[in-house]
Amino acid sequence: MTKLIVLITIAIILLFVFIIILIYAIIKKSKRLLWLSALSLALLFCTGTYTLYYGLKKGKEKTLSITKNAFEKAFPKFDSETPDTESNxxxxxxxxxxxxxxxxxxxxCFDDTFGQDADFMFAFNCDSLxxxxxxExxxxxxxxxAGNDSESLQHDFFWWDKKKIRELECxxxxxxxxxxxxHKRFWYDQKLKKAYYFEFDL
Structure with missing residues (x-):
């Protein structure tokens, strides 16, 4: 933002310099001043073009950032790598x-919403209550x-113990x-106090 303000300031200064030199060139009828005003105009054009490019670039980045943050806030991602995130x-x-x-x-948790069917997986620790x-x-x-009839639909994660799930009440x-x-499936390991929830549609 500071860089953009500096560029705009320089562009404004160059505009005033060009106008002043041009007025003096006309009054004095000096070719040298006319060439100098042309040079200041060229510098003004270059600076103005870069300032416009830089401003649009920063505006685009800001817009994308705001849109991304708003989207993530409205539709937070499922985090299958880190537990207890706000989105999870x-x-x-x-x-x-x-x-x-x-x-x-x-x-x-994990979601797979690509394709025709969707599925959602949750693993967490909790008490029996x-x-x-x-x-309920x-x-x-x-x-x-025991176990389930949907193992082939489940994905592989270190926190999703398929072998253990086969032994648990479903x-x-x-x-x-x-x-x-x-379809909803739920298992609970009383010994480890770990629950597994699987929801899918077909």
């Missing part, structure tokens, strides 16, 4: 529909078999809409 906490609340109480931590709230809110029913819910259906 927001997505946790949006998807799981429970408050983030002190027992809820190490929240990792929080799992009861999640199960989402109307999840206990499956007769709670599920499936919509009965015509066309694309939403």
């Amino acid at each position: 906490k927001k997505h946790f609340s949006d998807f799981l529909k429970v408050n983030i109480t002190p027992d809820v931590k190490n929240i990792y 929080t799992t009861i709230k999640i199960i 809110h989402h109307l999840l029913k206990k499956d007769s078999l 709670f599920s819910w499936d919509s009965n809409n015509e066309g694309k259906n939403i």
Whole structure:
């Protein structure tokens, strides 16, 4: 911003210099002053062109920055590398529909919304009371078999233990809409106090 102000100031000074020299050249009828005014005009043109270019460049960068920040604020990314980011906490609340109480931590999440079908994965630590709230809110029913029927749809992350999930009780819910259906799967490791939530549509 400081550079832009300096450039504008120089351009204004060059404009006044050009006008003054031109007036003197006309009054004195001096070719030397006319050449000098032409030179000051050329400097003014170059400085003005660069100032315009620089101003547009900075304006574009500022606009892109504001747009990016606004987009990230409205649609925060799913952070699969770092736990407990503000965006992960927001997505946790949006998807799981429970408050983030002190027992809820190490929240990792991931989304895959490319293509025709979408899926969302959450892994986090919590106590059994929080799992009861999640199960009740989402109307999840206990499956007769451990594990799940959706492992092939899940992605591989260090925080998503597929092997462990196969051994855990699965709670599920499936919509009965015509066309694309939403499916929810939930597992809880009582020993490690770790929960896994998987939501996908087909």
